[in-house]
Amino acid sequence: GAVVSQHPSRVICKSGTSVKIECRSLDFQATTMFWYRQFPKKSLMLMATSNEGSKATYEQGVEKDKFLINHASLTLSTLTVTSAHPEDSSFYICSARDMGLADPEYFGPGTRLLVL
Amino acid sequence: GIQVEQSPPDLILQEGANSTLRCNFSDSVNNLQWFHQNPWGQLINLFYIPSGTKQNGRLSATTVATERYSLLYISSSQTTDSGVYFCAVGLGTGGFKTIFGAGTRLFVKA
Numbered sequence: 466g467a468v469v470s471q472h473p474s475r476v477i478c479k480s481g482t483s484v485k486i487e488c489r490s491l492d493f494q495a496t497t498m499f500w501y502r503q504f505p506k507k508s509l510m511l512m513a514t515s516n517e518g519s520k521a522t523y524e525q526g527v528e529k530d531k532f533l534i535n536h537a538s539l540t541l542s543t544l545t546v547t548s549a550h551p552e553d554s555s556f557y558i559c560s561a562r563d564m565g566l567a568d569p570e571y572f573g574p575g576t577r578l579l580v581l
Numbered sequence: 582g583i584q585v586e587q588s589p590p591d592l593i594l595q596e597g598a599n600s601t602l603r604c605n606f607s608d609s610v611n612n613l614q615w616f617h618q619n620p621w622g623q624l625i626n627l628f629y630i631p632s633g634t635k636q637n638g639r640l641s642a643t644t645v646a647t648e649r650y651s652l653l654y655i656s657s658s659q660t661t662d663s664g665v666y667f668c669a670v671g672l673g674t675g676g677f678k679t680i681f682g683a684g685t686r687l688f689v690k691a
Contacts, residue, residue, distance in 0.1 A: 509681045572624040
């Protein structure tokens, strides 16, 4: 089956620094990638939709300048948390879809971010 | 926006028991998936089932799109089935988007 990887799996950083998370589709080309955020014991909340070569579409309430998304190729999307603060600590999960709506969405293993 | 409701929110089973998890959604959807999130956070694709019935080992799922619900059946449960089960629906309007239900937290005791 389709495999999506994320790096790093966990990161601890100081408040004020920026953190970049990579999401890769390993065995397929992802026209669309998604970024989610999950708080403890809660469901996944879609943050943004990323299409290769175009600007990401952010969900309502998600700060574009705080969460920078780049989808430079069909196999790589990155999420940069800029000037991180403790409230940005969370579990971030990416996913990728091969083609269109008729295709399953495959999820990466997630990245646990802790901002001190 | 669309509402995705899962029930029950929590479930405790004795190993070997069967269970049914339900997902109701409030509007038409393009697709529906069931996931199992393991204790490490990884989401495992269980079923991609916009309609009809599918089976995979001890798990099976049925989606009745016209009535806007889906069911996930777990038979002969095992302790390794513990975790959170999510239903997620795919929407087409305004672009590709997936909305998750709140999940059912399952604990199977030995």
